[in-house]
Amino acid sequence: MSETTLNLLEPGSKAKVIQITGRGSARRRILDMGMVPGAEIEVIRKAPMGDPLEFLVKGYNLSLRKAEAELIVVQPLGV
Amino acid sequence: MEKKKITIALAGNPNVGKTTLFNAITGARQHVGNWPGVTVEKKTGKRTYKDTEVEVVDLPGTYSLTAYSLDEVVARDYVVEEKPDVVVQIVDATNLERNLYLTTQLMELGSKVVIALNMWDLAESRGDKIDTRKMEDFLEIPVVKTVANRAEGIDALLEEVVREADKGEHHEHEVSYGDDIEKKIIELEKIVGKDSALSGKYPVRWLSVKLLDGDENILEKIEGSSVATQVNSVLSAIKKEDYEAAMAEKRYETINTVLPQVCVKCVKEVTFSDMIDRVVTNKYLGIPVFLAMMWAAFEVTFTVATPLMEFVDMFFGWLAGVVAQSITNPVLGSLLGDGIVAGVGAVMIFLPNILLLFLMISLLEDSGYMARAAFVMDKLMYKIGLNGRSFIPLLMGFGCNVPAIMATRTIEDEKDRLVTILVNPFISCGARLPVYLMLAGAFFGRQAGTVIFGIYILGIIVAILSAKLIRGTVVKGKPSPFIMELPPYRLPTLKASAIHMWEKGSIYLKKAGTIILAGVVFVWLLSAIPAPGVDAAFASEEILGTEDSLVGVLGHIIEPLVAPLGFDWKVAVALVFGFIAKEIVIGSMGVLYGTGEDEDALAEILTAGSMTPLTALGLMVFTLLYAPCIACVGVVKKETGSWKWTLFMVAYGTTLAWIAAFLIFRIGTAIGWGL
Ligand SMILES: Nc1nc2c(ncn2[C@@H]2O[C@H](COP(=O)(O)OP(=O)(O)OP(=O)(O)O)[C@@H](O)[C@H]2O)c(=O)[nH]1
Ligand SMILES: [Mg+2]
Numbered sequence: 001m002s003e004t005t006l007n008l009l010e011p012g013s014k015a016k017v018i019q020i021t022g023r024g025s026a027r028r029r030i031l032d033m034g035m036v037p038g039a040e041i042e043v044i045r046k047a048p049m050g051d052p053l054e055f056l057v058k059g060y061n062l063s064l065r066k067a068e069a070e071l072i073v074v075q076p077l078g079v
Numbered sequence: 080m081e082k083k084k085i086t087i088a089l090a091g092n093p094n095v096g097k098t099t100l101f102n103a104i105t106g107a108r109q110h111v112g113n114w115p116g117v118t119v120e121k122k123t124g125k126r127t128y129k130d131t132e133v134e135v136v137d138l139p140g141t142y143s144l145t146a147y148s149l150d151e152v153v154a155r156d157y158v159v160e161e162k163p164d165v166v167v168q169i170v171d172a173t174n175l176e177r178n179l180y181l182t183t184q185l186m187e188l189g190s191k192v193v194i195a196l197n198m199w200d201l202a203e204s205r206g207d208k209i210d211t212r213k214m215e216d217f218l219e220i221p222v223v224k225t226v227a228n229r230a231e232g233i234d235a236l237l238e239e240v241v242r243e244a245d246k247g248e249h250h251e252h253e254v255s256y257g258d259d260i261e262k263k264i265i266e267l268e269k270i271v272g273k274d275s276a277l278s279g280k281y282p283v284r285w286l287s288v289k290l291l292d293g294d295e296n297i298l299e300k301i302e303g304s305s306v307a308t309q310v311n312s313v314l315s316a317i318k319k320e321d322y323e324a325a326m327a328e329k330r331y332e333t334i335n336t337v338l339p340q341v342c343v344k345c346v347k348e349v350t351f352s353d354m355i356d357r358v359v360t361n362k363y364l365g366i367p368v369f370l371a372m373m374w375a376a377f378e379v380t381f382t383v384a385t386p387l388m389e390f391v392d393m394f395f396g397w398l399a400g401v402v403a404q405s406i407t408n409p410v411l412g413s414l415l416g417d418g419i420v421a422g423v424g425a426v427m428i429f430l431p432n433i434l435l436l437f438l439m440i441s442l443l444e445d446s447g448y449m450a451r452a453a454f455v456m457d458k459l460m461y462k463i464g465l466n467g468r469s470f471i472p473l474l475m476g477f478g479c480n481v482p483a484i485m486a487t488r489t490i491e492d493e494k495d496r497l498v499t500i501l502v503n504p505f506i507s508c509g510a511r512l513p514v515y516l517m518l519a520g521a522f523f524g525r526q527a528g529t530v531i532f533g534i535y536i537l538g539i540i541v542a543i544l545s546a547k548l549i550r551g552t553v554v555k556g557k558p559s560p561f562i563m564e565l566p567p568y569r570l571p572t573l574k575a576s577a578i579h580m581w582e583k584g585s586i587y588l589k590k591a592g593t594i595i596l597a598g599v600v601f602v603w604l605l606s607a608i609p610a611p612g613v614d615a616a617f618a619s620e621e622i623l624g625t626e627d628s629l630v631g632v633l634g635h636i637i638e639p640l641v642a643p644l645g646f647d648w649k650v651a652v653a654l655v656f657g658f659i660a661k662e663i664v665i666g667s668m669g670v671l672y673g674t675g676e677d678e679d680a681l682a683e684i685l686t687a688g689s690m691t692p693l694t695a696l697g698l699m700v701f702t703l704l705y706a707p708c709i710a711c712v713g714v715v716k717k718e719t720g721s722w723k724w725t726l727f728m729v730a731y732g733t734t735l736a737w738i739a740a741f742l743i744f745r746i747g748t749a750i751g752w753g754l
Binding site: 026028029030036037038039047048054059061067068 | 142143173174176180293324364365455461562565
């Protein structure tokens with residue numbers, strides 16, 4: 001599969017981070033929390049109202065909104 | 080022998096057990112909870128270990144030394160600027176990778192670090208095998224296993240800390256960032272090194288690394304220095320975003336070269352948590368589950384407490400009897416009976432409810448659900464212009480708005496934070512509960528529970544609508560991002576919850592014995608002094624709590640303000656004194672309506688008097704919405720740093736309260752309800 005952004009993945013899918021677009025303090029925070037290029041991510045679930053999303057990254061659960069997830073370019077991994 | 084003195088800081092990611100460890104070391108009872116962002120201020124404690132006096136500083140959690148929110152700034156500033164002798168980094172053994180990210184930054188800063196490998200019990204029980212020897216070798220940092228909530232490993236940790244503090248010269252450890260970045264680091268080091276003020280205070284390499292990291296705090300420091308232009312010319316030549324990403328990546332890479340050898344076997348999944356989450360954050364169940372939990376918590380506080388209240392009630396009834404019989408001095412008897420027993424007693428009856436309320440909140444906090452509530456509600460919060468993070472301070476407001484407002488420090492966006500502070504007082508705190516319990520109990524009989532629940536819901540609705548209104552008018556701005564860790568669930572221990580409940584309960588008792596007591600005695604005093612021109616003795620039977628006392632005169636002055644709401648002068652006085660603490664609304668009414676000598680409870684006197692279910696409802700709504708108590712106003716001023724916003728909040732709430740009570744009274748009267 002070709003590169004996509006994290007917000008487009010369905011729960012259950014796994015992906016590898018390629019890069020984080022955008023800028024500023026929120027982006028840096030996302031990097032600090034382990035969403036770095038090369039990191040493997042699993043999409044766990046969507047919140048009841050469809051947003052935010054929950055991910056497994058670096059062995060813990062992190063929640064981001066779709067708006068932030070859209071900044072994360074990923075390469076989906078086969079299951 | 081003179082004792083040695085050292086200062087140590089407890090640093091680490093949020094929710095790893097720093098405060099639990101702090102409590103275990105110092106014997107303090109600081110607030111602990113299973114969600115990120117419990118501690119928002121630094122707290123200091125002391126412990127003597129052998130011949131060393133150790134000053135221990137508990138810090139808010141932080142993921143990185145590049146701070147993101149106000150609470151993280153506190154932690155960063157302390158570690159970077161105050162330079163404690165040793166930094167104890169509490170590391171969650173079940174989540175080494177992300178925790179060690181902060182370690183790499185502490186190493187770069189050149190702090191003397193000791194790692195407390197906490198939650199060792201959890202790592203062990205899920206079958207992780209961590210080689211702490213290897214970890215020490217790789218990181219060149221002492222590592223001590225701890226289980227903070229069982230106070231295990233504390234002495235070993237202190238031993239290591241004291242030894243580390245005694246060590247002489249200390250060198251910084253380096254993360255190597257690869258050729259390209261290293262070249263830039265060296266270039267910056269040369270420039271920054273020329274400014275002796277900066278290089279004397281911080282490691283030059285660390286400053287250079289942080290500059291490439293895009294750390295605003297360091298950039299500011301450079302801005303005011305002699306090397307500003309040179310640094311800026313280097314930084315403007317590079318693509319900042321690429322560097323930021325590459326450096327974070329390198330740090331994680333460094334960790335990942337070490338980790339496989341340290342973590343001989345490490346589990347990644349948290350299956351137990353996942354199972355719960357499938358239900359509580361389920362697409363269809365998520366919101367119903369949240370509402371059901373709120374309802375259950377409410378039911379427990381309300382119904383379980385009822386039989387317990389009888390005991391407290393009986394106790395005060397008995398006390399009133401004893402006072403009436405044994406004290407012969409009429410003035411003293413009146414002070415005790417009509418003042419203290421009637422006033423403080425009216426408030427104390429609700430101690431069981433308050434205890435249960437705090438028990439419920441502590442279960443909520445310790446389980447790990449708090450962060451899920453933020454996750455589930457984020458979308459809704461987004462719609463009103465806030466952030467899921469704002470939901471946690473709002474939930475905490477059900478206990479007390481003061482710590483709740485402080486908890487907003489974890490909200491990074493200033494506008495979100497301001498609005499969360501301003502609407503927080505509408506979330507009905509524990510101090511207002513006695514007012515509802517008493518009034519609803521007196522006037523709504525079996526419907527009391529429903530009425531009170533309705534009041535709570537009204538508070539939430541007003542908070543939400545107000546947030547939307549304020550966010551759309553006076554505090555406009557873009558929505559801020561929601562970035563939040565969801566910690567694993569843990570079964571709350573009975574002990575922890577009981578301690579929690581007792582802590583809060585004793586604060587309530589203390590409040591009853593000090594501020595409420597003082598307020599009530601003051602009201603009694605005013606009601607015991609004859610009004611000018613009235614010929615009666617001090618504290619004599621015929622003037623106490625009547626229009627012939629000083630309080631009557633004062634009450635009549637302010638009565639016109641609330642007369643359109645159907646409140647009489649006694650209620651007016653009670654509301655004024657309720658500004659000191661909301662419980663005093665009930666306390667003052669106890670004094671003014673006179674419950675001292677006769678066995679009748681305040682409720683019975685009220686129902687027999689001029690008050691109707693309609694005015695009672697209006698009074699409850701007014702108490703919910705009007706100016707919060709002094710302590711709350713104080714904390715709003717402190718946290719917003721602005722009298723303008725503080726006054727806005729007071730005026731806005733009081734206006735709303737007036738309008739709401741007015742509408743209730745007018746509409747109710749018009750349709751002839753409840754008279
Ligand atoms: N099983 C287990 N639980 C622990 C241990 N240490 C702390 N906890 C629990 O972990 C949770 C977080 O503890 P806190 O002390 O509040 O964590 P903190 O690091 O101060 O958190 P913040 O102030 O939010 O940064 C609480 O529910 C504690 O009871 C431990 O060693 N083992
Ligand atoms: Mg803490």
